[in-house]
Amino acid sequence: MISFKNAFDHVLRHTPDFGNETVALTHSTGRILDEDVRADRDFPPFHRSTKDGIALAFSAVERGENRFKLEGVLSAGMPQKTLSSDHNCLEIMTGAVLPKGADTIVMYEEIEIHDGWATLTKTPKKGQNIHRQGSDEQEGAILLKKGSLISAAVIGVLASVGKTEVSVKKLPEICVVSTGNELVEVNEKPLPHQIRKSNVLSLASALEKVGITPSLLHLADEKNSIETKLAEALLTHDILMLSGGVSKGKFDFIPEALEALGVEKIFHRVAQRPGKPFWFGIQKEKQKIVFSFPGNPVSTFANYHVYFLPWLNKCLTLEPQRQTVVLEAPLDPHPSLTLFVQVTVKWDQGQTLARPIKGNGSGDLVSLAQADGFVCVPVGDKEIAKGSVLDFFQAS
Amino acid sequence: MISFKNAFDHVLRHTPDFGNETVALTHSTGRILDEDVRADRDFPPFHRSTKDGIALAFSAVERGENRFKLEGVLSAGMPQKTLSSDHNCLEIMTGAVLPKGADTIVMYEEIEIHDGWATLTKTPKKGQNIHRQGSDEQEGAILLKKGSLISAAVIGVLASVGKTEVSVKKLPEICVVSTGNELVEVNEKPLPHQIRKSNVLSLASALEKVGITPSLLHLADEKNSIETKLAEALLTHDILMLSGGVSKGKFDFIPEALEALGVEKIFHRVAQRPGKPFWFGIQKEKQKIVFSFPGNPVSTFANYHVYFLPWLNKCLTLEPQRQTVVLEAPLDPHPSLTLFVQVTVKWDQGQTLARPIKGNGSGDLVSLAQADGFVCVPVGDKEIAKGSVLDFFQAS
Numbered sequence A, B: 001m002i003s004f005k006n007a008f009d010h011v012l013r014h015t016p017d018f019g020n021e022t023v024a025l026t027h028s029t030g031r032i033l034d035e036d037v038r039a040d041r042d043f044p045p046f047h048r049s050t051k052d053g054i055a056l057a058f059s060a061v062e063r064g065e066n067r068f069k070l071e072g073v074l075s076a077g078m079p080q081k082t083l084s085s086d087h088n089c090l091e092i093m094t095g096a097v098l099p100k101g102a103d104t105i106v107m108y109e110e111i112e113i114h115d116g117w118a119t120l121t122k123t124p125k126k127g128q129n130i131h132r133q134g135s136d137e138q139e140g141a142i143l144l145k146k147g148s149l150i151s152a153a154v155i156g157v158l159a160s161v162g163k164t165e166v167s168v169k170k171l172p173e174i175c176v177v178s179t180g181n182e183l184v185e186v187n188e189k190p191l192p193h194q195i196r197k198s199n200v201l202s203l204a205s206a207l208e209k210v211g212i213t214p215s216l217l218h219l220a221d222e223k224n225s226i227e228t229k230l231a232e233a234l235l236t237h238d239i240l241m242l243s244g245g246v247s248k249g250k251f252d253f254i255p256e257a258l259e260a261l262g263v264e265k266i267f268h269r270v271a272q273r274p275g276k277p278f279w280f281g282i283q284k285e286k287q288k289i290v291f292s293f294p295g296n297p298v299s300t301f302a303n304y305h306v307y308f309l310p311w312l313n314k315c316l317t318l319e320p321q322r323q324t325v326v327l328e329a330p331l332d333p334h335p336s337l338t339l340f341v342q343v344t345v346k347w348d349q350g351q352t353l354a355r356p357i358k359g360n361g362s363g364d365l366v367s368l369a370q371a372d373g374f375v376c377v378p379v380g381d382k383e384i385a386k387g388s389v390l391d392f393f394q395a396s
Helices: A004-012 A058-062 A152-160 A199-209 A223-236 A254-260 A297-315 A365-370 B004-012 B058-062 B152-160 B199-209 B223-236 B254-260 B297-315 B365-370
Strands: A020-024 A053-056 A067-074 A088-092 A104-107 A111-114 A117-120 A142-144 A165-169 A174-179 A215-219 A239-243 A264-268 A279-283 A288-293 A323-327 A338-348 A351-356 A373-377 A389-394 B020-024 B053-056 B067-074 B088-092 B104-107 B111-114 B117-120 B142-144 B165-169 B174-179 B215-219 B239-243 B264-268 B279-283 B288-293 B323-327 B338-348 B351-356 B373-377 B389-394
Touching: A004 A264, A004 A279, A004 A297, A053 A058, A053 A067, A142 A152, A142 B365, A152 B199, A152 B297, A152 B365, A174 A199, A174 A223, A199 A215, A199 A239, A199 A297, A199 B152, A215 A223, A223 A239, A223 A254, A239 A297, A254 A264, A254 A279, A254 A288, A288 A297, A297 A338, A297 A365, A297 A373, A297 A389, A297 B152, A323 B338, A338 A365, A338 A389, A338 B323, A351 A373, A351 A389, A351 B351, A365 B142, A365 B152, B004 B264, B004 B279, B004 B297, B053 B058, B053 B067, B142 B152, B174 B199, B174 B223, B199 B215, B199 B239, B199 B297, B215 B223, B223 B239, B223 B254, B239 B297, B254 B264, B254 B279, B254 B288, B288 B297, B297 B338, B297 B365, B297 B373, B297 B389, B338 B365, B338 B389, B351 B373, B351 B389
Parallel strands: A067 A088, A174 A215, A174 A239, A239 A288, A323 A351, B067 B088, B174 B215, B174 B239, B239 B288, B323 B351
Antiparallel strands: A020 A165, A053 A088, A053 A104, A067 A117, A111 A117, A264 A279, A279 A288, A323 A389, A338 A351, A338 A373, A373 A389, B020 B165, B053 B088, B053 B104, B067 B117, B111 B117, B264 B279, B279 B288, B323 B389, B338 B351, B338 B373, B373 B389
């Protein structure tokens, strides 16, 4: 049995690069950019009016003029015009191109218009209300770096430089595997000794949030079919994510089958609760990775968040995010196990406060549904006081 | 011009219920339950072993016996068996049904097995290692309340009670409308005075994260076509979300067109930056709502997060979530405008720290792509000190 820290370090040492692929801009939200994105022209591409009003030449104001003849109207989308004389002005709308010969924009609130003439009611500043060409970014500048997460705002930048397609980090192909003869499908009525599959659906839902649609596979407790099916799943996926089948029981043929398939055990059993019988292995030759989580819901769910998500983020070259919370009630550590305790959290005065949930052990799916995540309680023998800061793993 | 608080209250006073619909369990992640979900049987449904080991009758241990004849093996998925004598025991795997006649489970680590006999190496406690029938929830109990957000863990609960389909709150049908002759499509090469559409793609990406796939519509600056197209969009959608077209300019025909279509202006212009020319209206008769955001990227994006998301959550009966952060650098308020300042955030010691981004005004899409969200800076005239707590709107 190894420590949580050891297990975590082992997992994060095996983070393959799954390559890249090109996807449509409209399907790229949440993905990781695999290219630098540059400005295809200046941002903004022209001196752009930021107000509705009039464009004029400041030289006239300096000479003391404050009444200008209107010679036309410019709106966004019109090609650049020219102000024919600095005694005149042009009406200009937000987003329109500053006309040649003008250098200052005065908004409607600061002028009066009568009979084709605009009179200033407030003295403008030279150059005001213009979003200057190239002032945000110059042509050729890197706007988005390789490795950026594609957020809604990033989509806006990509659209503005004409990227209808983007190169993104490929996500791993994952097969989520349920095990055990006690499981029946969701649409079946279980006999008294049976239960419906729930872990794999929960994992599929969590994976959906990181953009991955896994395959689902079920293994009954039969040695031969287990090996055949696992071999096939390993061929067609990067990652196997198993739920159940790695405890010490007589019918747990899976570790054996995996080793027969060339998957090397990196560790089995971690000094943690829940999730002690976690088995982690790799098939070196083909860079396949197997996360084999214990079968009960809370263990599987905790391990997914504690190990798999940081692993995935590292594979995708995302910066690790260490989230911490403040305990709202004391917690007892375990003398030899790292604990992952279900909590609800709330925000208060800039702090995130975590309150432990009284669950009924690692089989209690219902209390899990109320949790916002898990706090990590290090091994120890002294009560962890209210107000202490702990690492937090947010539930999907 | 009304205050931010007033505008916000107005928006939250118009939160229709969009009804419900039935969706497949596998498509329900992120939706809001519109039914109470009850346990269809006890949770767990039988006395369930939580360890791999042996099942025995504690009465024998009380009599001083510590050696038991193995009479078989029970695994998860087998119907309940009976222990024939309290001198004997049955091997039992995690998840299996406790046999009749047994009441205690001893794990392999605390026994030795030789020649078909198990010898206890540690005295068990009566009833240990059993997850008792109904101890999590009893048949008929409400496991999930109407109004719950369907998280990955909730999916597990729904699966376990056999809900292949669930009743969820319907999401509004939204039409995202771009306006202005200066806009060209993402795949087009803009002329010097043109720019590519970006706001509507940004909004569509943000909406995708709340499960909504909007229609997209573009309105050129032509009075007649604007009214026809808006009429059609209003007929077929619950919500119009416009970007641009509501400032004071000569070519902004939209407020007029909306009023002609029976959309009543609730307010226009809010004492805030960015996003001052925000226009909000409703068509009372048919409960249609129009969010008309200013056309520049930062204004649209800020308004979406500040107004639309809380509005949507209220429509869906979700509890309002007030997030707060601690300022890492001082900020100057505005004497008469509420400011929404772009920030990056990081977690530290249970606190969320926010650092303002030096952006280049409301047209700067690139700085927006670096922001984690906006802090709300109330109207005022004194510097807001480092360490102050401000409301926070997280970017999608």
